[in-house]
Amino acid sequence: MSWTDERVELLKRLWTEGLSASQIAGRLGNGVTRNAVIGKVHRLNLSGRVQQQRVAAPRAPRKQREPSLAPRAGGSMPSMPTAGSSALKPMMRAETHIRPAAIPEPQPLRLVDLPKDGRVTILHLSDKTCKWPIGDPGSEEFCFCGHGPREGSPYCEYHARLAYQPLQDRRNRKVNFG
DNA sequence: CCCTGATTCGC
DNA sequence: GCGAATCAGG
Numbered sequence: 001m002s003w004t005d006e007r008v009e010l011l012k013r014l015w016t017e018g019l020s021a022s023q024i025a026g027r028l029g030n031g032v033t034r035n036a037v038i039g040k041v042h043r044l045n046l047s048g049r050v051q052q053q054r055v056a057a058p059r060a061p062r063k064q065r066e067p068s069l070a071p072r073a074g075g076s077m078p079s080m081p082t083a084g085s086s087a088l089k090p091m092m093r094a095e096t097h098i099r100p101a102a103i104p105e106p107q108p109l110r111l112v113d114l115p116k117d118g119r120v121t122i123l124h125l126s127d128k129t130c131k132w133p134i135g136d137p138g139s140e141e142f143c144f145c146g147h148g149p150r151e152g153s154p155y156c157e158y159h160a161r162l163a164y165q166p167l168q169d170r171r172n173r174k175v176n177f178g
Numbered sequence: 179c180c181c182t183g184a185t186t187c188g189c
Numbered sequence: 190g191c192g193a194a195t196c197a198g199g
Contacts, residue, residue: 003191020182038183039192047183 001030003040015041016133017154045138120146130156 003011007028014024021041022034041047120143125131130145131154147156 022181033192034183035194036192038185039190042184043190 001032008040008044011037011040012044012046013133015046017131119143130154130159132156132159 001007010028011024014027015037019027020034021037025032025034025037028037119141120129122144124146125144128148130147130149132145133142134145135142145156145159147158149155150157150160153160
């Protein structure tokens with residue numbers, strides 16, 4: 001399995017949402033390990049997901065790795081056909097602007113800290129803000145939805161549907177290789 | 179022990 | 190670029 005655009009997008013979304021690497025690995029499935037997720041996260045330069053400042057504590061120098069005698073599991077995977085997942089791409093691409101186009105009811109922002117320039121940044125996130133990410137996390141325009149969330153959800157009504165609809169579909173096409 | 183992310187480096 | 194092995198730590 002490779003890092004398709006769809007899987008990278010899902011990785012970014014789940015990572016931003018705060019899921020752990022192993023949880024994300026479980027969702028991606030197809031034998032993806034948490035190491036794979038962490039490695040990809042670092043390669044995408046989105047390792048610091050919240051505004052925590054990085055203390056850059058240098059670790060002690062690592063012991064030289066033992067020469068690999070046993071074959072590693074990195075070889076070949078049974079290639080799965082990427083079922084109609086490409087149909088989901090237009091949806092995600094459509095979210096790439098400052099604010100999603102169609103929200104059922106334009107409920108007013110109920111923020112504790114109001115964004116100064118109209119964008120809900122990661123600094124404005126709270127229990128009262130929808131945490132659906134909008135745009136590229138590395139971009140200047142990156143922000144969050146910020147509408148009032150559905151109870152018990154990190155997302156507003158609209159984005160909660162977007163977030164969890166695919167999961168419901170997934171129940172009937174359980175994919176396990178072996 | 180369970181888990182977390184961070185890093186290295188052979189592939 | 191990828192990710193197992195290994196690290197440091199909760």
